[in-house]
Amino acid sequence: MRDFALQRPANLADAASAFASGGEAAYLAGGHTLIPAMKSRLRMPDALIDLSALGLNGITRDGDHLWIGAMTTHADVAAGATAIPGLAALANLIGDNQVRNIGTIGGSLANNDPAADYPAAALALDAIIETDRGSHVAADFFQGMFSTALADGEIITRVGFAIPQASAYGKFRHPVSRYAMVGVYVAQHASGWRVAVTGAGPGVFRWSDAEAALAAGTEAPALPADDLNSDIHASAEYRAHLCGVMLKQAVTLLC
Structure with a gap:
């Protein structure tokens, strides 16, 4: 980690001004990704702008x-x-x-x-x-x-x-990082069901087949593994299987 300036602005305008004042700047919220990246020199900002004094909580x-x-x-x-x-x-x-x-x-x-x-x-x-x-x-x-x-x-x-009528989250956690190897959030709204998946692919996505199955009261078809992640932790096929398991878990937890 190299030297950097730490700024703690009191309002949004000052935070935005500090970010635009020159050099590479980064906003600091919790820092759980930013700080490790700085330690490994994947990020080397000239200034960190701490957002903790802006009153953006509650x-x-x-x-x-x-x-x-x-x-x-x-x-x-x-x-x-x-x-x-x-x-x-x-x-x-x-x-x-x-x-x-x-x-x-x-x-x-x-x-x-x-x-x-x-x-x-x-x-x-x-x-x-x-x-x-x-x-x-x-x-x-x-x-x-x-x-x-x-x-x-x-x-x-x-x-x-x-605010939904009911919702729940099924998560299969990596035992060390506790990130989601697969996470499935299910929400029942007056307008219908919404199901979103994280951890399984390169980004979060809606699972439309699961939404249709919940609306019809039938079992969701297996999620195709074609576009899912495959790495040292789990194959794409295993993640596809976990999506189905976490979907069922979330449905049983609906509240």
Whole structure:
């Protein structure tokens, strides 16, 4: 890790100005991906801009949406997202106590790790990702491995999740990293079912065949393994099998 300047702006305007002031800058939320990348010199920013003083935390309900500030920790989501028990349960499955007490929902969504948990919830719960420059719907936000619709320097401020009739998350965790080797979030809305899968492929995706099967009250057909990840942890075929297992697990947990 090389030397860098640490800035802690008090408002969004100052944060954006610091990011644009020259050199390579990076926003610091929880830092669980950024700091290890800096230690290995995969990232070498000239400045870190700590977002912890911006007041972007807290959970509120507004009509049919649950709004969660971007700097709200996983632990606070687990304890406070009572309007969506499935989302609270998902947050409680992230990492360990140390990770849950430092990591943030906004940092996770902005990073868009292909094995992260929140992207599945965002897709299944038709989330709105608000930023200092506008907003993005979840369907357009996730654009591939570690890639999102965020422009350079754009800051997530809060996330609004549509409150479902019922939802749940089935997760098969890697025993060491506790990332999802496969995670399946199932949500029942008045408009129908939404099923999103994380960990299995190069990015989060909707599982339309599972949605149709749930609507029809039938068993979902096996997910094709063609576009799924195959690595030292699991083959594509095994991940496809796990998707079916985690789907069934989530359905049994619906609340």
